[in-house]
Amino acid sequence: MLTAAQRLRRSSDFAAAVRGGRRVGRGAVVVHLTLPPTTGPTATTSPEPARKTGAETSAPSRAGFVVSKAVGNAVVRNKVRRRLRHLVRERLDQLPAGSTLVVRALPAAAEASYARLAADLDAAVAAARVPRGRRPR
Template identity: 60%
Template sequence: MLVLPAEHRLRRREDFARAVRRGRRAGRPLLVVHLNSGGDPHAAGEGASPPRAGFVVSRAVGPAVARNLVKRRLRHLLRDRLDQLPAGSLVVVRALPGAAEAGYDRLRDDLDAALGRLLGRAPR
């Protein structure tokens, strides 16, 4: 099973809040990506901490089966893009209601466009 490695997962409410409130945001039709590349203050003496990501998929997206499918797709997509993120960055991907009906390719395109905008790259 392909999952996001444990060291790359956001778990604490404070980390989600820091990424959303203090990070930059890029919106797309299916999702909104928040990126705080300020680093993790809890890992000050440990060197560069890995980028960490979290996902917000609310009930507005659909029933539990649809929400879980969207989360799995987003985790898989972001796992393949972790090497593009700055060390210590926090990323929160919030799925919008249309994400449940969208296919894998549309989610990928929206995620790539949002990350490209946040990281200062032209979209692929």
């Protein structure tokens, strides 16, 4: 189970992640990933190094799930959500602190095996982490 600090709950959080994040679809899932803003040496005009507050350094990565009725009835949707939640829990610590991940299950997720869901999720997250201008072709 994800901790309370790692879960997305408000619709505004979901909307911000979907609108502002990178969207990548692979197989049975679509991933919306919002990475935290990076503060590089060119981001500040001051010669002093940027100081991080406690809130910036300890912001956990958060995840949310969207499983619509198109996936199946309530039993199937909950099974898919449980599988995705377990897969994301294992991978959430690999994302940068402060990241927001929304996983949307496609109807194919109802028939997908656990291994296929894992492979699709890994491929989608890996593709979403690649910077916009540097996608390998």
